[in-house]
Amino acid sequence: MEIIMQQHLEEAKRDMDKAYAHLQDAFVKLHVGRVVPTMLQGLLVAYYGNPTPLHQLASIQTADARTLAIQPWEQQAIPLIEKAITESQLGFATKNDGRVIMATLPPPSEERRKALVKLIKVEAEKSRIVIRNLRRDYKEIVKAAQKEGISENELKRSEKKLQELTDLYIDKINHLLALKETDVLSI
Template identity: 50%
Template sequence: MEEIQLYLEEAKSLMEKAVRHTTAELVKIRAGKAMPNFLDGIMVTYYGNPTPIQQVASITTPDARTLAIKPWEKTLISEIEKAIINSDLGLNPQNNGEMVMLTIPPLTEERRKNLVKQVKNECENGKISIRTVRKDTNDALKKLQKEGVSEDEVKRAEDTVQKYTDTYSGKIDELFDKKEAEIMKV
């Protein structure tokens, strides 16, 4: 039935979105290596407007523990420093008049464990989103059944929704395993 198909497609799409969101959140959790996307979400005041740091500077990794942030305009160096200091990264930027350098300290065992907890929370949030989609979709399917759609069709659709749930929850588990290994690797 067409209506059931629409619910299934929407459920699949929302579950994919939950996985993408979880992936994006995990990228922000650093694993001891300097990576440009580590600065995602940092805003710099540029002509009075909050602007993502990537739009006002080039960010490179001269080595595994250093980020070099070279602003398009030298006047932004102090703004970039301020944005990094005010962020929750816990890093001290140094500037040499040309660019801002960030040294990423090696992670302590305790910090690694805390990062793994943070990853676990993000992954759990992703799974909660997926289960919420499953619940909402199944509720909508039950409503269709009350409106006269056959019980068999609804049951098949619910089975499909459960398969989607298992698949996308599995993808989040894989993301967790990969990120945990990345963090715990010394």
């Protein structure tokens, strides 16, 4: 039975890793003055009437700290890409020279930085909720195993390990939040 409990704890760890990775991805997409190509990763372009991910239509590179250079594979995609970037409300200003689109991110105002801090706090809280829900779900699995013959001591040990795992991931989320908040406010 101990092996089964260990497998459940490993599954819980994998699921908590996914929740933490999701938060990291969400934080990367929140721009704070420096641009990275992944900021446009989820952007869809209406290409021939089909929503197509931008990275399938063009190469995206960092030109400088505030500018992305987007070079479409086909020139007729330039106005469609520009329109998608403008409508995305990511805050980029675009211009093109007929071959390359330059998407520039203006420096964030104090108001924008405060809004970003609120947004990252909301994202962090969502991740904490996911972690706590995973703890609850796996705790139910552990309790169900008691009916299958697991001892009371093994049950308590498993619940304690599950709580330690939960605390670890909550601490990781809090640390990541503190770093991101400092990053946003120091621009």
